[in-house]
Amino acid sequence: MENQNNHPTPETIMKIGSGFWASKILLTAVHFEVFTKLAKNKSMTAQDLKSELGLQCTDRHFFDFLDTLAGFGFLNREGLLEKAQYVNGTEANVFLDKNKPSYMGGILEMMNNRLFGFWDNLEEGLLTGLPQNEAKKGENIFEAIYRDPDKLKIFVHGMTGVQMGGFIGFAEKFDFSNYKTLTDAGGSAGMLSIMVAKHQPHISCVTFDLPPVEAIAKETIQKFGLSDRVKTASGDFFANPLPPADIVVMGNILHDWDEEAKLSLMKKAYDALPAGGAFVVIENIIDDDRKENVFGMMMSLNMLIETGTGFDYTFSDFNKWAKIVGFKSTNILPLAGPTSAAIAYK
Structure with missing residues (x-):
């Protein structure tokens, strides 16, 4: 991949090479039924969701997990860290909520x-x-x-x-x-x-x-x-x-x-x-x-x-x-x- 100055960059190499990181984050969210729980509760804080899932990781790492999902567009977020409220993104709400017939x-x-x-x-x-x-x-x-x-x-x-x-x-x-x-x-x-x-x-x-x-x-x-x-x-x-x-x-x-x-x-x-x-x-x-x-x-x-x-x-x-x-x-x-x-x- 080349940038506007026609110099090659490693952006695509790193994006594809680390692709299993992104994949495992989404797969883990589906495994934990994050999108189903958010659809049911409409909106949740990270702490409430972490508690419901029974996770023992640090709060900071769970913020990283949810904010990465938000960065991918699977979640929407208002606020930051402890004050943040999370809801499903449009596609996740349709296709990743187990209670909908469109669940894939x-x-x-x-x-x-x-x-x-x-x-x-x-x-x-x-x-x-x-x-x-x-x-x-x-x-x-x-x-x-x-x-x-x-x-x-x-x-x-x-x-x-x-x-x-x-x-x-x-x-x-x-x-x-x-x-x-x-x-x-x-x-x-x-x-x-x-x-x-x-x-x-x-x-x-x-x-x-x-x-x-x-x-x-x-x-x-x-x-x-x-x-x-x-x-x-x-x-x-x-x-x-x-x-x-x-x-x-x-x-x-x-x-x-x-x-x-x-x-x-x-x-x-x-x-x-x-x-x-x-x-x-x-x-x-x-x-x-x-x-x-x-x-x-x-x-x-x-x-x-x-x-x-x-x-x-x-x-x-x-x-x-x-x-x-x-x-x-x-x-x-x-x-x-x-x-x-x-x-x-x-």
């Missing part, structure tokens, strides 16, 4: 509880090409997660959190006028189906995932009062046919797998659709020049950490696979931040 902290909880430590082994992942998570003990990552109810809940809510913006964007921006039914393959807690049903009253949805997830999905659907238009179905999308629908969606599914498995899943979606039906993947689609969507490329590295062979991809990659499977045409719809919907029509 699940992915941050998973980052804190699982991924933060695993990413310490990125060097080993690049050296060996092997996953750096629970699979290091010889376990299949999905079998390990789905076997443990606590890990499964963390994983399911994590997947919901990372995709919430994209789900809402899809429900609002996609043209549903010619369709009546939707299957979300790998639907996890059912939030995509819920968002679509909420925004598109004429659409009926099925959220499809492995049997251990069904109870979580049903609980979420009932919470939103949409059991009449959002149903659950259980199965393995490699072993079983997908429930037929006018639209088949996969959110953060294809990137888990290598190219052969990606094509297999796209063929499953193709077979579940009628002529004119739409297959939609909601992912962090990397720009074709591989310059802009850095988050998408980092997510692809996360697939190295998690699966070893999975990877994120460009729209050109998606077009190539759609053509192989037999789809007639494709389109891409930007949704929220780095997330897009890549669409293939049968």
